[in-house]
Amino acid sequence: MLKTPETGTWRRTSPFAILFFIGRILRLIAKNAWQSLAPLFALLVTYQGDLVSKLILGASAFAIVVTVGSVLSYWFFRFQLLDDSILIRQGVIKKKQLDIKFDRIQGINTQQNIIYRYLGLVTVTFDTAGSAGSEGNLPAVTREFAGSLRTRISGNGAAEEADESADVPQSDALVHLGWRDMVRIGLADRRALLIFAVAGPLLERLEDDAERVIADAVAMAAGYGLEIDTSSGVWIGVSAVLILIVVLVLLSVAAAFLRFHDYQLFLDQRSLRSVGGLLTRHEHTMDLGKIQTLRLQQGIVQRWLGRFRMTARQAMSKGGAEAKKRYFDIPVVTAELADQLRRQLLAPEAGILTQDPRSNQFAAVSPYYMRSRILFVGVLPALLATTFFSLEIGLYGLSFLLWLPIVAAVAYRSWRRAGYLHDDNEIVRRSGLLGYRTVALLFRKVQRVSVTQSRYQRRKNLASLRMYMASGSVRIPYISHETAKQLRDYILYKVESSDKAWH
């Protein structure tokens, strides 16, 4: 088995990689091929003969195909370490060679399922910058091998002291999440709310059915001389809904346990590392230098719990689900812990500012931000709709005026939430509607900057500043034109006089 990364020879991973390939083939079938398997299955069932023995035959044939496929995939999977890259050759019928350059690798993530954990094996995933479809995996390599790869890659380009750092005793965890935090994650999970929203209409149907069942039960009970009145019937319905909610929340909490159980965050030298997960342990690393923005988010539930979610984002070439995988996630932190972490993550040049949205250090943006929204999104459309529809439907057209208070409330809330705060090296922007979101970035990592003025803003001598980062853009709306220009000139000065790498 592999102990140290030797260069220049082709080699295979551990035979336990077959497990990984079985998983991959099954996933592939589940995703693409189940439609074509269904007719086969139907054929098998309708063909004459004993059903049970046919099923056994079919299942074993399927198992054999999958196993042979996995063994072949394992056999044809080889990799080679070079001085500055890793080559991976794979594919049974269609051969593919991947060449992953070390300096393109943003981080090395590992996953360890429950079997691998007993064997001390991990599956390594290389996180490469902006090269879609060429993400590489190394299934079933030893933990030590993954560790040495990690030090090697973080050593590449940076200081050559990487070898020593491997001997440094492991630092204490900066964050360690317990079961209470799992409950918090589960409660705050937006998907739980989403399930509820989707299930909402379904619940109504269920309620109808439940009503009928209850009515029947009541009738039956009456027949037997039992006394169940309608109020207890309603009570049964309500408790059914409550039970459903509880089940959903429990599921969400269970998901949190699966993903984040025993979550620990470490800072080894200049790289951030997190480990967590109940069955499959996920280990993520990110170089501190690669952090483009630090984000602190708080939804309504999290606000009520007094907790935040922190994400560190790195350069990416596309948005969407693919980009989301690249966030370095710290699922629950308190505001104090978040600020403490920031000081370490953005040291030495920044991180002194607070990212706590409740802080009163934030400078507000101009109230015209609110006024322009009320005017252009609220008043004008509402008046237009009212006059237009009043001709058609008479006084009911006035109901369009109800749009106004909604827009006004939204505009007021988001104006109150909007704000910014900066020092010589760093800027923090705050935004939000129901919850809060603060984004922090280093001036010197800005890619380009623009100052925009609408006609309305020009009249009020205001402007919006947008800073484009390698991980997306951050906008500060409705600040005075003079401030925007000054910030822009200062950012350009910081970027152009910086000799540090932005990534």
Next chain:
Amino acid sequence: MFQNPEIDLTLLPRAEDLEWQGLHAAFKKRLRVHMAIVIAIVAVAFAVPSFIPGVPIPVILSLWASLAIVTTLTMIWPALAVPRRGYAVRDKDIVFRKGILWRSVTAIPFNRIQHVETSSDPLDRKFDLATLQLFTAGGSGGDLKIDGLGKDVAEQLRAFILEKVGAIVENA
């Protein structure tokens, strides 16, 4: 020797009082020709219902009237928009401004440019124009695109920027 001079914010170079370089004079004409071609195609499409009997006359009239309005606007628009666009090249960055209603000024430092591209479509070539595109890292929106440059100017800019980017890479 470590130095940490204090920065006077008011003395920082301002990306404002610049001598803006305009786009090529033929660019307005190019935009108009482009729009004229599009409008001609639409006009042909509109001509079809006009000759079909039974289509109500008000419908036909309103179709042509809206086309006339669009034509006028698209012919006026280049005269307003093109003079508003301009770029300024400084030692360490390039600044581009544009917009009639929404005016924006965008600055890209040379040490953040990943690559540079010039291109011209057939219509551009007819008027001897080219488009210069500057790419920075990250997927946030389109990168800076300056169209309507003279072909020679675009080439010069490209060479100049590449030289600047190269010099920064060598020094790093």
